[in-house]
Amino acid sequence: MESILIKGASVVVTQDRERRILRDFDILIEDHRISSIARDISATADVVLEAKGKLVMPGxxxxxxxxxxxxxxxxxxxxxxxxxxxxxxxxxxxxxxxxxxxxxxxxxxxxxxxxxxxxxxxxxxxxxxxxxxxxxxxxxxxxxxxxxxxxxxxxxxxxxxxxxxxxxxxxxxxxxxxxxxxxxxxxxxxxxxxxxxxxxxxxxxxxxxxxxxxxxxxxxxxxxxxxxxxxxxxxxxxxxxxxxxxxxxxxxxxxxxxxxxxxxxxxxxxxxxxxxxxxxxxxxxxxxxxxxxxxxxxxxxxxxxxxxxxxxxxxxxxxxxxxxxxxxxxxxxxxxxxxxxxxxxxxxxGIKLGAIEPGSMADVVILDIKKPWWIPLHSPESHLVYSARSSDVAHVIVNGKLVIENGELTTLDEGQIMKDAVKASLDLLERSGVKSFLSNKL
Ligand SMILES: [Zn+2]
Structure with missing residues (x-):
């Protein structure tokens, strides 16, 4: 399994027991789990994600x-x-x-x-x-x-x-x-x-x-x-x-x-x-x-x-x-x-999820917060609920695997997924007799 090092995250909303919010931290992910959170982790990793100007939170x-x-x-x-x-x-x-x-x-x-x-x-x-x-x-x-x-x-x-x-x-x-x-x-x-x-x-x-x-x-x-x-x-x-x-x-x-x-x-x-x-x-x-x-x-x-x-x-x-x-x-x-x-x-x-802390399964979201609606950053928690847009999501890690990188799916062809969904929807319209804007193209 690849290891991932998240380098220099500007903000980490840990959601740990104390709900700590950290500044300028590194996070190392190894073997599907978060293995350490510290300043300046020197370990090498298969993937390094530069996270300056980014916020890290649990998936x-x-x-x-x-x-x-x-x-x-x-x-x-x-x-x-x-x-x-x-x-x-x-x-x-x-x-x-x-x-x-x-x-x-x-x-x-x-x-x-x-x-x-x-x-x-x-x-x-x-x-x-x-x-x-x-x-x-x-x-x-x-x-x-x-x-x-x-x-x-x-x-x-x-x-x-x-x-x-x-x-x-x-x-x-x-x-x-x-x-x-x-x-x-x-x-x-x-x-x-x-x-x-x-x-x-x-x-x-x-x-x-x-x-x-x-x-x-x-x-x-x-x-x-x-x-x-x-x-x-x-x-x-x-x-x-x-x-x-x-x-x-x-x-x-x-x-x-x-x-x-x-x-x-x-x-x-x-x-x-x-x-x-x-x-x-x-x-x-x-x-x-x-x-x-x-x-x-x-x-x-x-x-x-x-x-x-x-x-x-x-x-x-x-x-x-x-x-x-x-x-x-x-x-x-x-x-x-x-x-x-x-x-x-x-x-x-009963799965160790939902927090950025050592030992937790590595389900992690990294948002780009160099956006006007994140500034000024008076409260990361408030901004996540009231100001964040889902399009701020830059990277997503599930079970220690980088599945979204710079907003794009890494595991399958996302263009193909969207094309297949249109085809399947058209097929359903035809079979059911239900009409929509999509049927007009036929
Ligand atoms: Zn339901």
């Missing part, structure tokens, strides 16, 4: 996405949820096969890496294909094979989905250090109690995380109350779902009693502020979560409901929307937001 972690949905970006916006699903998303989704999945996944991963994201949590179909894409392009990925009661492009029944998920986990566990396989029962309203329990059992037996959409929309919670006499989180808890290490996406509508369940069970809430506003789901009570010691990570959700996988933008929204909604500028501060994209999800995963 960003996106805790919720559906990465192949990049192919659906902008195909339909500003519509009611059911119309959006029935007229646009579902007809296209039904036609998906591994060819489209691969093209969409690589596009989403390319976009993520170029914007400084080094780990994605994903939930979709054909996760084996997505795992291969992650391994090839060089992004860290926690990949959940979806379980739904109704037919998907990959499965005819929940029974089949459970067995595909179990096989996927067995096949990928320990196979590639970048890939953590996982299981994704879609939501409490779309999976029966029996199958939620079976999904949980697989996660527990295999000791992998479980990912689920939870209390996303108010109507979901009402539906659950009608059907089971209790809201979504309580329903899932009573089934023992949270015996599995659980990432719960959205969690916009908890009852006050359910906060204690989220805390006690160590659930990682994936907050998706942009998606929640776009689908008009509401405002997740993040200030309450933080006050109650509930773990919070940040996610983009799929590109169909965002529409860009930009974690810098997501950080800014996360820091702002709760202030506006609650009319209180003190809620959700920049340090809390930085923890949501680094330390907190890393801790949940």
């Amino acid at each position: 960003l972690i996106n805790t919720h996405t559906h990465i192949p949905m990049n192919l659906f970006r902008g195909v339909a916006d500003d519509m009611g949820l059911m119309e959006w699903l029935e007229k646009k998303i579902w007809p296209m989704e039904r036609k998906l096969n591994p060819y489209h999945i691969r093209a969409g996944a690589l596009l989403g991963m390319l976009e993520s890496l170029k914007m400084g994201t080094t780990t994605i949590f994903d939930m979709y179909f054909f996760e084996g294909t997505i795992a291969e894409a992650a391994s090839k392009i060089g992004i860290r990925a926690v990949l959940a094979s979806s379980v739904l009661e109704f037919p998907t492009p990959e499965t005819r029944s929940a029974e089949e989905a459970l067995s595909i998920a179990e096989n996927f986990i067995k096949e990928w566990k320990g196979r590639d250090p970048l890939v953590t396989p996982s299981i994704g029962p879609h939501a409490p309203y779309s999976v029966t109690p029996e199958n939620l329990i079976r999904a949980k059992e697989i996660a527990v037996d295999e000791n992998v995380p479980l990912q689920i959409h939870l209390a996303e929309d108010y109507s979901e919670v009402e539906q659950m109350r009608k059907k089971y006499g209790k809201p979504s989180i309580k329903h899932a808890d009573d089934l023992g779902l949270f015996d599995a290490r659980t990432v719960a996406a959205h969690v916009v509508w908890p009852s006050s009693e359910e906060l204690e369940i989220l805390r006690k069970r160590g659930i990682l809430v994936s907050h998706n502020p942009v998606s929640n506003m776009k689908t008009a789901a509401g405002f997740s009570p993040i200030p309450d979560y933080l006050k109650n010691g509930i773990r919070v990570g940040l996610g983009t959700d799929g590109a169909a409901s965002n529409n860009v996988l930009d974690m810098f933008e997501t950080m800014k929204f996360a820091a702002l929307i709760h202030k506006g909604y609650m009319r209180d500028p003190t809620v959700v501060n920049v340090r809390q937001v930085l923890d949501m994209v680094t330390r907190t999800p890393a801790e949940f995963l």
